[in-house]
Each structure stands twice: as C-alpha cells, then as structure tokens.
Amino acid sequence: MAVDLRPAPAGVRAAPSGRGRIRARLSQLDLTLSPYLYISPFYLLFVVFGLFPLGYTFWVSLNHWEIIGGHQYIGLRNYRALLADDQFWNAVGNTFGMFVIATVPQLLLALMLAGALNRRMRAPTLFRMGVLLPLVTSVAAVAIVFTQLYGRDYGMANWVLHFFGVHKIDWQANKWSSWLAVATMVDWRWTGYNALIFLAGMQAIPQSLYEAAAIDGASRTRQFWRITVPLLRPTIVFVSIVSTIGGLQLFTEPLLFNNGYMNGGSLRQSQTVAMYMFENAFQRFQYGYGSAVAWMLFLLILVFSLLNFLIIRRLAGGRT
Amino acid sequence: MKDVIRRRTRGAVAGSARLWQASPLTYAVLIVGIVLSAFPLYWMFVVATRTNDVVGAVPPPFIAGHHLGENVRRLFENEQAHFAKALVNSAIASAVVAASTVFFSSLAGFAFAKLRFRGRNALLLVIVATMMVPVQMGIIPLYMVMVHLHWTGRLQAVIVPFLVTGFGVFMMRQYAAQAVPDELIEAARVDGATTFRIFWSVVLPALRPAASVLALFTFMQTWNEFIWPRAVLNPDNPTVQYSLALLNSAYFNDYTLMFAGTVIAIVPLFVVFVVFGRQIIGGIMEGAVKA
Numbered sequence: 001m002a003v004d005l006r007p008a009p010a011g012v013r014a015a016p017s018g019r020g021r022i023r024a025r026l027s028q029l030d031l032t033l034s035p036y037l038y039i040s041p042f043y044l045l046f047v048v049f050g051l052f053p054l055g056y057t058f059w060v061s062l063n064h065w066e067i068i069g070g071h072q073y074i075g076l077r078n079y080r081a082l083l084a085d086d087q088f089w090n091a092v093g094n095t096f097g098m099f100v101i102a103t104v105p106q107l108l109l110a111l112m113l114a115g116a117l118n119r120r121m122r123a124p125t126l127f128r129m130g131v132l133l134p135l136v137t138s139v140a141a142v143a144i145v146f147t148q149l150y151g152r153d154y155g156m157a158n159w160v161l162h163f164f165g166v167h168k169i170d171w172q173a174n175k176w177s178s179w180l181a182v183a184t185m186v187d188w189r190w191t192g193y194n195a196l197i198f199l200a201g202m203q204a205i206p207q208s209l210y211e212a213a214a215i216d217g218a219s220r221t222r223q224f225w226r227i228t229v230p231l232l233r234p235t236i237v238f239v240s241i242v243s244t245i246g247g248l249q250l251f252t253e254p255l256l257f258n259n260g261y262m263n264g265g266s267l268r269q270s271q272t273v274a275m276y277m278f279e280n281a282f283q284r285f286q287y288g289y290g291s292a293v294a295w296m297l298f299l300l301i302l303v304f305s306l307l308n309f310l311i312i313r314r315l316a317g318g319r320t
Numbered sequence: 321m322k323d324v325i326r327r328r329t330r331g332a333v334a335g336s337a338r339l340w341q342a343s344p345l346t347y348a349v350l351i352v353g354i355v356l357s358a359f360p361l362y363w364m365f366v367v368a369t370r371t372n373d374v375v376g377a378v379p380p381p382f383i384a385g386h387h388l389g390e391n392v393r394r395l396f397e398n399e400q401a402h403f404a405k406a407l408v409n410s411a412i413a414s415a416v417v418a419a420s421t422v423f424f425s426s427l428a429g430f431a432f433a434k435l436r437f438r439g440r441n442a443l444l445l446v447i448v449a450t451m452m453v454p455v456q457m458g459i460i461p462l463y464m465v466m467v468h469l470h471w472t473g474r475l476q477a478v479i480v481p482f483l484v485t486g487f488g489v490f491m492m493r494q495y496a497a498q499a500v501p502d503e504l505i506e507a508a509r510v511d512g513a514t515t516f517r518i519f520w521s522v523v524l525p526a527l528r529p530a531a532s533v534l535a536l537f538t539f540m541q542t543w544n545e546f547i548w549p550r551a552v553l554n555p556d557n558p559t560v561q562y563s564l565a566l567l568n569s570a571y572f573n574d575y576t577l578m579f580a581g582t583v584i585a586i587v588p589l590f591v592v593f594v595v596f597g598r599q600i601i602g603g604i605m606e607g608a609v610k611a
Binding site for chain 1 (some may be wrong): 568
C-alpha cells in the first residue's frame with residue numbers, strides 16, 4: 001500500500017468545509033449501517049426461501065390443495081387422515097428401522113476407529129483421509145454401486161454369502177433386508193466422518209486423567225470406558241443429534257435402491273417418510289397432504305433429537 | 321496470532337506425550353477400515369471399464385478392463401440422461417453457490433464477530449436456530465415459490481435459495497472472532513479506511529483458511545444435492561445426481577453405462593479431496609471442537 005506523505009491540505013483539518021461535513025456524515029453512516037448491510041443477504045434469502053416456505057407449509061397443510069383448481073381450508077383434517085394412514089405409519093416404521101440399524105453400529109464403529117486414530121502413528125493424515133474417502137463420493141453414485149452389490153442374481157453380497165452357505169437373498173423384497181442394505185450405504189458414507197469428529201473430541205481430553213488412571217492400575221479398556229467415553233459425552237450428543245436429523249430425512253439411498261420408485265417397492269418395504277412426502281406432493285399432487293407429512297416429519301425429528309439427547313446423557317453419564 | 325502459535329505448540333507437546341504408540345492391531349483395524357472405504361469405489365471403476373457380459377460372471381471381475389472410453393462415449397451419447405448438460409449445470413451451480421456462500425458468509429461473519437450493532441446477539445441466535453431446521457420440510461412451498469417465479473426447470477432454482485447459509489455465517493463468525501485481532505481493525509479505522517475496505521483488505525485475507533474449507537464443503541454439498549433438483553428441475557435439464565438417477569431407473573440393466581456415469585460424477589470431488597484433503601480434515605475436526 002502506498003503511503004501519502006504529503007501534508008494534508010490545511011483547510012480540511014482546521015475548519016471542516018462543506019465537503020468535510022458530508023464526509024463525516026458518510027463515515028458515521030458507514031459505521032452504523034454497514035453491519036446490517038453485511039448480514040442482510042442471509043436474512044433476505046432466509047425469509048424468502050426458508051421462513052416463508054416453512055410457515056407456508058403449515059398453511060398449505062391446513063388445506064385441501066391440489067395442483068390445479070385452487071384450495072379449500074379444511075383445518076386439521078389432513079393431520080387426522082394422516083394419523084389413520086397405514087402407508088404413513090409404514091413409512092415411519094421404515095425410517096426408524098433404517099435409522100436404528102444404521103446409527104447404532106455406525107457410532108460404535110466410529111468410536112472404535114477414532115480410538116485407533118488417536119494413537120501415535122506413521123502417516124496419520126493418510127489414515128484420516130482413508131477413512132474419510134467415502135464422504136467425498138457423490139451420494140447417487142454410492143446408492144447405485146451398493147444397489148448392484150446387493151443384486152439378487154449377480155450381486156457381490158450374495159456371492160460372498162454363498163461361501164457361508166447362505167442362499168440367494170432378494171434384498172429389495174423384504175423389509176429387514178432392504179433396511180439392512182440401505183443402512184450399510186449410510187454407514188459406509190458417514191462412519192469415517194463421525195470418527196474424525198470423535199477423534200477431535202478425544203484430543204481435547206486432558207492427559208493428566210489418563211496418567212492418574214494408569215497409576216491407579218486401570219487397564220486401557222477400562223480407561224476408554226471410564227474416561228474417554230464419559231468425557232466425550234458432549235461430542236457423542238452432538239454426533240447423534242446430527243445423525244438423527246440426517247437419518248430421519250433419509251431419501252436418496254432408499255429411492256435409488258428401488259430404481260427410482262418413490263413407493264419404496266411394491267409392498268412399500270423401504271419407503272421413508274421423506275419419500276412419502278415427495279410421493280404425495282410431486283406425484284399425487286396433493287400439496288396439502290404432503291405438507292402435513294412434512295410437518296409430522298419435523299415433529300418426529302424434534303421429539304427424537306430430544307429423546308436422543310436425554311438417553312445419551314444418561315447412558316454416557318451413568319458410568320462415572 | 322502469538323496466542324494461536326503458543327496453543328499449537330502446547331497441543332503438539334501434550335499430544336505426543338499422551339498418545340500411545342500404535343500397535344500392529346491398530347494398524348490392522350485402520351487398514352481394514354480403509355479397504356472397506358475404498359473397495360466400492362475401486363469396484364465402481366472396474367465395472368466402468370468392462371463390458372456388460374461381466375455382469376453374471378462368477379467370480380465377479382476384480383481387475384480393470386479397457387472399455388472405459390467406449391462406456392463414457394455411450395454415456396454422453398445417451399439421449400435420456402443429458403449427462404453433458406448435467407455436468408455443466410452441476411459445475412455452474414456448485415461453483416456459483418460456493419463462491420457466493422464464502423463471500424456473504426465472510427461478510428456477515430465479520431459483522432457478527434467484529435462490529436458492534438443493536439440486536440447482534442439476537443440476530444446471531446436466529447442464525448443458529450435456522451441451522452437446526454431440516455431443509456426437506458420446506459420443499460413443497462419452495463416449489464410453489466418457484467412456480468410463481470417461473471423458475472421451475474431452470475438452473476437458478478437450485479442456485480439462488482442457497483447463495484448463503486446459516487452454517488456458513490456461523491462458521492465464519494467463529495473463525496473471525498479468534499483469527500482477526502481487534503487492534504488491526506482499529507488501526508485500519510484510524511487510517512480512515514471504510515468498513516468495507518477493512519473487510520476487503522484486512523479481514524478477508526485473515527479468513528482465508530476457513531474460507532477455503534467452507535468453499536470446499538459448499539461445493540461438495542451442492543454437487544451432491546439431490547432431493548431439491550429432483551423436485552424442481554426437469555429430466556431434460558438435470559444436475560449430475562439427477563441424471564444418475566434417471567440412468568438408474570431407465571437403464572438398470574446396463575451396469576457399465578451407469579457405472580461410467582458414477583465414475584465421472586465423483587471425479588471432481590475426488591480431485592478436490594486429493595488436493596485439499598488436509599484442509600478438509602482440519603476443517604471437520606476444528607468445527608467439531610467448537611460445536
């Protein structure tokens with residue numbers, strides 16, 4: 001930056017001319033208005049494309065609303081119909097089934113991986129990149145590849161299983177098998193990422209605790225369960241809530257696992273709530289009913305994040 | 321700055337004293353993990369280089385063939401997938417969203433961290449709250465908004481709503497709070513710099529590490545977006561993920577065609593990962609500690 005060493009024109013400093021006053025005013029304006037100007041893009045965008053749609057979803061859900069022919073206010077009738085809708089509850093069951101069999105092993109595996117990564121080793125960055133690799137692949141690509149791996153006739157999963165005497169499984173056909181298949185896709189993609197977050201949490205645990213425990217003769221396994229896990233509690237809560245929010249919105253993986261059929265298979269074996277919402281809104285053009293599904297999904301996420309929080313606080317805290 | 325350096329060295333010393341040496345078992349666990357991580361990707365590549373008659377082969381093929389070029393050509397010539405258009409669309413959308421998110425998030429993050437104004441804390445709280453809201457909740461009315469604007473089927477529909485995110489603003493605020501010393505801003509102020517000038521020449525350069533991580537994340541996220549493009553775009557003007565889904569439902573027996581698509585779809589992400597892997601890992605781990 002060039003520095004101007006010439007003395008400033010005397011007039012400007014001594015008695016503010018008209019121009020100087022304007023300058024002072026502008027500078028005052030700059031100080032007071034700039035912050036609002038700088039943060040406004042987010043709020044503008046959020047109001048138009050975030051807040052308005054959210055509130056509007058609720059309004060739409062109180063109407064009988066189809067793509068053509070306007071809408072009619074019907075109060076809570078969509079919600080009442082939804083509570084009696086077997087297909088909706090089926091989707092809720094599927095979503096939770098996949099969520100549970102995906103999340104529980106995933107968090108345990110991630111914890112184990114993080115424990116392994118939290119050692120002094122050669123090429124730590126390489127190992128960290130290795131476990132993170134699945135995250136940087138595109139989600140549709142993952143779903144397509146895994147769907148082939150789970151093919152009934154030529155899939156590699158069945159080929160490996162036949163060595164153990166397991167007969168060909170039609171993975172898409174049953175509830176439990178399609179849940180399991182989708183859960184492995186989710187786990188494959190997210191375990192490494194969660195391991196890195198756990199690792200960051202582990203590195204923040206003070207060394208002195210382990211030294212004291214070692215002096216008292218606690219084994220490493222014992223140290224892990226008695227020191228690492230309880231002190232990792234905030235991280236565990238964070239990870240499981242993020243997993244809950246993501247897991248209950250599951251959409252792409254089960255959709256592509258069913259070759260793009262929004263119903264999740266002929267018996268709706270693997271239709272999730274998000275798919276059911278999409279099906280109602282964008283294939284049956286029942287915007288009102290679809291919006292009611294969206295709000296129920298929101299409530300489910302809220303309730304389960306809270307439950308999750310309480311349970312994990314209990315579990316991880318109970319050991320200390 | 322000095323603070324940061326001191327903390328780093330202290331962390332490193334404590335770290336090396338604390339950590340147990342990795343045992344062979346540790347390496348074994350990690351190597352199994354990495355093989356499981358890499359295998360589906362490797363297999364994706366193998367199938368993309370073969371012809372369709374390997375599909376029923378027992379045992380399945382584990383070594384690459386030499387038909388990749390042919391499969392890629394078939395992919396780009398396929399009239400239903402519009403794959404070339406999809407690549408261009410995704411590249412434009414991801415680049416624009418990433419650049420814009422970084423710029424506006426830095427600007428807002430700087431304001432929240434370093435400028436004083438009424439309602440600052442309440443406004444920041446609003447941003448944190450928006451991060452908790454599941455995005456899929458709003459896609460039905462968002463779609464109605466797009467119909468109103470006559471944006472359905474057009475690329476701006478997948479760009480404009482995402483030009484700046486609550487996550488980005490919050491991340492840049494956290495970073496700006498600790499990376500930009502107040503004295504530096506005061507000094508620039510005394511020199512007569514305008515607020516925007518301070519942002520541009522003093523703050524933005526200091527935010528560069530966090531900004532690049534945010535750019536990478538945003539790019540990857542936009543590239544991977546599926547439910548919204550699927551809802552608002554048309555099959556003849558898709559993004560990459562949408563195009564892959566189209567292939568998946570129309571050609572689910574043509575494995576090599578689909579897999580050629582998946583390989584090309586992850587190449588940009590893979591390149592980003594190999595070049596910036598270290599920063600990405602740093603970004604994830606730092607973000608975790610703060611959260």
